[in-house]
Amino acid sequence: MATIELSNLSKTYAGGVQAVRGATFTIKDGEFVVLVGPSGCGKSTLLRMIAGLEDITDGTLTIDGRRMNDVASRDRDIAFVFQNYALYPHLSVRQNLAFGLERRRAYPSLLTSLLSRDYRENRNEESARILAKVDRAAETLGLVPYLDRKPRELSGGQRQRVAVGRAIVREPKVFLFDEPLSNLDAKLRVEMRAELRELHRRLKTTIVYVTHDQEEAMGLGDRIVVLKDGLIQQLGTPDEVYAKPANTFVASFVGMPSINLIPGRLHRGDLVERFVADAITIDLPPSMSAKAPPGPITLGVRPDRLRLGAAATTSPWRGDAQVGAVERLGDRTDVILRLGPHRLVARCDPRCAPVEGGTCAVGIDPADVHLFSDADDGDRLSKSD
DSSP: OOOEEEEEEEEEETTTEEEEEEEEEEEOTTOEEEEEOSTTSSHHHHHHHHHTSSOOSEEEEEETTEEOTTSOGGGSOEEEEOTTOOOOTTSOHHHHHHHHHHHTSOOOOHHHHHHOHHHHHHHHHHHHHHHHHHHHHHHHTTOGGGTTSOGGGSOHHHHHHHHHHHHHTTOOSEEEEESTTTTSOHHHHHHHHHHHHHHHHHHOOEEEEEESOHHHHHHHOSEEEEEETTEEEEEEOHHHHHHSOSBHHHHHHSSSSOOEEEEEEEEEOSSOEEEEETTEEEEEOTTTTTTOOSEEEEEEEOGGGOEEGGGGGGSSEEEEEEEEEEEEOSSOEEEEEEETTEEEEEEEOGGGOOOTTSEEEEEEOGGGEEEEESSTTOBEEEEOO
């Protein structure tokens, strides 16, 4: 296990393109940290900098207190699991699992090996140790029945487990995963997520994991790092990032369906502070909007916090909305609403879903909303507790 510290880490490519800008955070010993963000946000570049596959333009990277900026990748005691599995098609599963350990052996000259009894005995002992590690990894990942098969005889999930197993047998300080589940179908991704969490629980090894899938990030990470345009937008536990998004980007990126963002104005009176946006007028507790100056502001409310139908009648604010598409997803239903000029998405119980093309009462409780700055960065101003 290992602690990883990033201090003002930056990467600039030829032509002045900044892929990562001033990344500063610490990954604790044995922690599972997920780097998440849209394509081109710098998450894979940051992972490759930790791995030593990308040079560091500026800043410092340390692993267990040792500066790694100029240390070769092979000497960092890390294992990298790629998106495309990178298995050797002509080798069996057993040989793929053992390949990295076999390559690390020191092979003397042929004459020395023939004449040296000690070398032959040590080599046999080393082979036995490698086979034992391979067997343990195969048992851990459920690969024992497939050890003699070639990669082409395996399913996508089985191939991914082989790629993970090849990393496990090395017993590194740090595991690095670069979107390892993106080539799998939806059902298999869910199953592999559970397997990776269970694997981390057993191994207790430091893991840094890259994905563009916010649901995957929320389900896997002890903490998640949300990136955009090479900058860290927020770092925290999944619950913290979901409940208290740092800005409108994080609020929109984390959570499905995406948060409803309603531009409006904040009016401050003697007794009440009020958010006004066309047909929506919501009285806010003064403690909630203390950081927000009067004027343009953005209100955010999660789809699952909008109240529909009978549930809306007791809401502090309610209105009537036109019902657009109704998407029935089995255990839940997503409803597209039109409230004046505003398009809203609500998530509700399928048994209470409104009818397409009709009208529906919709309610909002001030306790469920977020306030964001109207500026480009859209910083979070306050949320009621």
